[in-house]
Amino acid sequence: QVQLQESGPGLVKPSQTLSLTCTVSGGSISSGNYYWSWIRQPAGKGLEWIGHIYTSGSTNYNPSLKSRVTISVDTSKNQFSLKLSSVTAADTAVYYCARLRVYSDSSGYQDWYFDLWGRGTLVTVSS
Amino acid sequence: QSALTQPASVSGSPGQSITISCTGTSSDVGSYNLVSWYQQHPGKAPKLIIYEVSKRPSGVSNRFSGSKSGNTASLTISGLQADDETDYYCCSYAGSTNMIFGGGTKLTVL
Numbered sequence: 001q002v003q004l005q006e007s008g009p010g011l012v013k014p015s016q017t018l019s020l021t022c023t024v025s026g027g028s029i030s031s032g033n034y035y036w037s038w039i040r041q042p043a044g045k046g047l048e049w050i051g052h053i054y055t056s057g058s059t060n061y062n063p064s065l066k067s068r069v070t071i072s073v074d075t076s077k078n079q080f081s082l083k084l085s086s087v088t089a090a091d092t093a094v095y096y097c098a099r100l101r102v103y104s105d106s107s108g109y110q111d112w113y114f115d116l117w118g119r120g121t122l123v124t125v126s127s
Numbered sequence: 128q129s130a131l132t133q134p135a136s137v138s139g140s141p142g143q144s145i146t147i148s149c150t151g152t153s154s155d156v157g158s159y160n161l162v163s164w165y166q167q168h169p170g171k172a173p174k175l176i177i178y179e180v181s182k183r184p185s186g187v188s189n190r191f192s193g194s195k196s197g198n199t200a201s202l203t204i205s206g207l208q209a210d211d212e213t214d215y216y217c218c219s220y221a222g223s224t225n226m227i228f229g230g231g232t233k234l235t236v237l
Contacts, residue, residue: 046130046231047173047216060224096172111179112220113163117172
């Protein structure tokens, strides 16, 4: 079955750029009606949607993070990536990649939900 | 884009039912039947338990049910079990391909 796995540095210095990659295994990143997403969770706090990308390259970002976020996709490697610039301690969190099921038809039926998640990776911002 | 509002905590005894509310606005919860709920055990990734307000994925217990009225969605867990004690998050489509989560609710089984 399809699985997601985050990878990247666990420690980033303040003002630098956080970079993470999510590898999709067990299926093609280009198949199906999915947006490939990043979500984060500071310790003891709630989930925050960061943004997502479609395999066409179309992206959308959380307005609160939009100026610092870039999400890209490499279909040849079955991967998508997150870059978050100018990080501070407030960006310390567990970062999850997730698959967002998206579908709509002419009858008005729609799907928008996260049906698959990676295990998450802790990124700490500290000097 | 403010987080959806959930109670910080709810509690119930084994066998009882509890309901967790998730209040948004007319721009998200109120406009779309696209509310989903996630269960998250400590140190684990969230797990989808409800989508499109009231649908259950295959394998999710029918003790979990969802509903919506106006700008507020609700998750009801019936026949509470010890393993239900954990965190729950709501999420809604918010238009223009944006998604928004609730702040989370900690369920305690007494």
